[in-house]
Amino acid sequence: MESASADGSRKVNLFQGEFYVSNDPNVVVTTILGSCVAACIRDPLAGVGGINHFLLPGNFDDPRTPRNDYVGVHLMELLINGLLREGARRDRLEAKLFGGGRTMEGLTDIGSLNASFAARFLEVEGIATKLGSLGGAHGRRIQFWPVSGRVRQILISPTETREVPFRPSVAIKSNAGDLDLF
Numbered sequence: 001m002e003s004a005s006a007d008g009s010r011k012v013n014l015f016q017g018e019f020y021v022s023n024d025p026n027v028v029v030t031t032i033l034g035s036c037v038a039a040c041i042r043d044p045l046a047g048v049g050g051i052n053h054f055l056l057p058g059n060f061d062d063p064r065t066p067r068n069d070y071v072g073v074h075l076m077e078l079l080i081n082g083l084l085r086e087g088a089r090r091d092r093l094e095a096k097l098f099g100g101g102r103t104m105e106g107l108t109d110i111g112s113l114n115a116s117f118a119a120r121f122l123e124v125e126g127i128a129t130k131l132g133s134l135g136g137a138h139g140r141r142i143q144f145w146p147v148s149g150r151v152r153q154i155l156i157s158p159t160e161t162r163e164v165p166f167r168p169s170v171a172i173k174s175n176a177g178d179l180d181l182f
Contacts, residue, residue, distance in 0.1 A: 049146030
């Protein structure tokens with residue numbers, strides 16, 4: 001879902017199972033993460049970047065891994081291929097990873113599995129990993145400017161974190177802090 005603001009910037013809301021690529025310096029992409037992970041990847045020389053939001057890691061060593069929109073191995077491939085189609089070069093890609101929180105005690109730590117998968121995927125693909133923020137007990141609201149690579153993270157308390165599939169509106173009432181990464 002995309003909207004325009006008074007300052008001329010375009011805001012794109014990203015949901016589970018989606019990815020977005022842009023070379024427009026006025027675009028900011030936002031998403032909300034709990035145990036999910038978002039990879040923010042860009043080519044600074046080509047001026048193109050993109051982001052994905054995956055729910056489950058998948059296994060890129062296992063050909064039986066489902067190729068659906070919620071699986072990390074599939075969304076990572078779609079994002080990288082989308083960047084390459086827009087003029088990025090693989091050897092110049094740089095990534096920042098966010099999410100992978102443990103927002104619910106007593107269940108499998110899917111956030112940790114997602115974070116480990118994403119870091120390993122980038123390592124295997126030879127994509128440089130820059131700063132990011134993985135793990136912890138907080139959810140995150142991420143704002144990503146694909147062309148500049150700037151990311152703003154707002155931590156959300158565990159009781160407020162909810163990952164929302166299929167585009168419902170989510171109100172964030174308070175935050176536990178924020179962080180800008182350049």
